[in-house]
Amino acid sequence: MSVSKGMAPSDATSLLATISGIADDETAKKVAHALDYQPLALASAATFVKLLCDNKPSSNVGWRDFLEKLDEGQLQNTGSFLSNTNVSYPYSMTTAIALAVEKSMSSDRVLKHAFNVISLCAPQPLNLNIVTNYVQKAAENSDMNTEGEFKDKDVIGLRIRKSSLLLLEEDNGEMYVRIHQVVRDVIHRLLKQHWETRRFEVVHVSILSLNQFIIDRKTDDYTANGFRLLVPHLRFLSKQVEACFKENGLFEAIKNKIFNLKHYSSYFIAFGEICCVYFDLEAAKRFASLALKLVSHDSMLDLLYAASADSLMGQAFSIHLKHQKAQKLSFSKLETLDSFFKETVENVMGTFEKPC
Numbered sequence: 187m188s189v190s191k192g193m194a195p196s197d198a199t200s201l202l203a204t205i206s207g208i209a210d211d212e213t214a215k216k217v218a219h220a221l222d223y224q225p226l227a228l229a230s231a232a233t234f235v236k237l238l239c240d241n242k243p244s245s246n247v248g249w250r251d252f253l254e255k256l257d258e259g260q261l262q263n264t265g266s267f268l269s270n271t272n273v274s275y276p277y278s279m280t281t282a283i284a285l286a287v288e289k290s291m292s293s294d295r296v297l298k299h300a301f302n303v304i305s306l307c308a309p310q311p312l313n314l315n316i317v318t319n320y321v322q323k324a325a326e327n328s329d330m331n332t333e334g335e336f337k338d339k340d341v342i343g344l345r346i347r348k349s350s351l352l353l354l355e356e357d358n359g360e361m362y363v364r365i366h367q368v369v370r371d372v373i374h375r376l377l378k379q380h381w382e383t384r385r386f387e388v389v390h391v392s393i394l395s396l397n398q399f400i401i402d403r404k405t406d407d408y409t410a411n412g413f414r415l416l417v418p419h420l421r422f423l424s425k426q427v428e429a430c431f432k433e434n435g436l437f438e439a440i441k442n443k444i445f446n447l448k449h450y451s452s453y454f455i456a457f458g459e460i461c462c463v464y465f466d467l468e469a470a471k472r473f474a475s476l477a478l479k480l481v482s483h484d485s486m487l488d489l490l491y492a493a494s495a496d497s498l499m500g501q502a503f504s505i506h507l508k509h510q511k512a513q514k515l516s517f518s519k520l521e522t523l524d525s526f527f528k529e530t531v532e533n534v535m536g537t538f539e540k541p542c
Contacts, residue, residue, distance in 0.1 A: 192223025201225065202249075205232030208239070213249040220253065222366040284372050286351060291376070295335070296345045299324045300352070304365060305373050306392050306426060308418035311355060311362035315402065316419075318342045319395035327391060358411055389430055392423060397453045400460075408463045420457050421469040427454075427476055451477045 192198065198218035203209060221227040235252050291298040303320035304312060318339045325336040336342060346363065347354055353364050365373070396419070403412060458473030 193218075193225055193228070195219070195223060198223040198225075198228055201228050202232045205229060206236045206239070208235065208248055211249070213253065217249050217252055220367055222368070224366055224368065227366075227368045284376065287369070287372050287376060290349065290351060294345065294349075296321055296342055297349055297351075300346050300349075300363070301373050302377065302388050303392055303395060304352075304363065305370070305377055306388055306423065308422040309364070309367065309370060310418045311357070311364040311415065312419060313399065313412065313415065314343055314346065314354070314361040314363050315339075316395050316399045317346060317363055319398045320391055323391045323394045323398070327387070327394075357415070360412065362415070385430060389423075389426055393427070393450065393453055396420070396423065397456070400456055408460045413460050414464055417461055417464045417466050417469070420461055420473075421466055424457070424461075424469045424472040424476070428472055431476065431479060451480045454480070 193201065195215065195218060198221075199214045202214050202218060208214070217231060218228060221231060231252055235249065238251065239248075287301070291301060299321040300317050302324070303317055307316075321342050322336050322339065343361070346352060347361075351365065351369050353366065355362050355364070396416070399416070400413075403410065454473040454477040458470040458477070461467070461470040461473065
């Protein structure tokens with residue numbers, strides 16, 4: 187069994203059923219997938235659900251309840267039951283992972299930066315170049331003397347690839363990084379303690395890193411390889427930036443000169459255009475709106491940026507309307523087809539019902 191890939195799906199659901207005593211079903215498959223088929227995570231989940239069932243024998247408790255707790259970010263609370271019921275596991279799974287993450291973040295600045303950007307992006311694999319960009323941009327924006335530690339992207343990449351907490355996979359000749367869901371939850375919890383004081387910095391460097399990735403592709407053709415896999419992360423980032431702009435966050439960012447209005451307007455427009463190409467219209471509209479907010483706070487800003495943002499917003503709405511019309515047309519055609527089939531069946535049945 188590969189630690190990075192986890193158990194085979196059938197073995198994973200079988201383990202869940204064996205420990206929990208709950209028959210294997212479709213929801214159990216979803217639980218196994220959500221936990222990346224990792225045996226310790228699966229054992230913790232099954233132990234928790236078994237204890238829950240034993241405690242509420244008359245209620246219809248099952249895997250759906252565990253999925254709800256996962257969605258609510260309560261994995262840490264469910265992970266302690268295995269260590270309490272089995273002496274072979276003196277620490278809960280999340281406690282062990284937390285110790286490993288904390289050690290990595292305190293002893294390796296590259297991994298600390300890598301965890302920052304990965305935690306801000308979507309759960310899907312993230313291009314390794316974006317992570318190395320973040321490490322370099324974070325060093326450039328820091329007052330700390332790094333003595334050239336982050337100059338070589340290849341060296342940074344090798345340090346990232348050495349971590350057992352990160353998973354790497356190849357797609358079309360490019361390397362991508364992701365983390366198990368259990369590790370992601372732990373990282374989110376650890377970073378949340380410092381999020382309020384550092385959120386602008388992390389968001390700021392993430393934007394620079396993603397923009398650098400787009401520049402390095404040296405093309406305006408967003409249908410080219412690599413951009414499609416960027417969209418989930420742009421969608422995730424758009425929500426994070428929007429959250430930063432709320433409650434006077436925008437004014438704080440401008441006051442502290444974290445956001446460069448001119449540059450960021452162009453970044454958001456490019457991000458939105460990529461989302462538009464891949465029909466993530468909500469994210470595209472969100473980026474257009476963010477760009478317009480920045481433009482509205484600087485009367486000296488080139489009207490071209492405002493026009494571009496307006497154009498992006500219009501493009502997103504136009505595609506949205508076309509999609510709605512296409513859906514209505516499809517429904518209309520289905521209704522017509524349904525009526526035609528109904529009439530045909532009635533005619534055929536009428537033929538059989540006629541006396542010979």
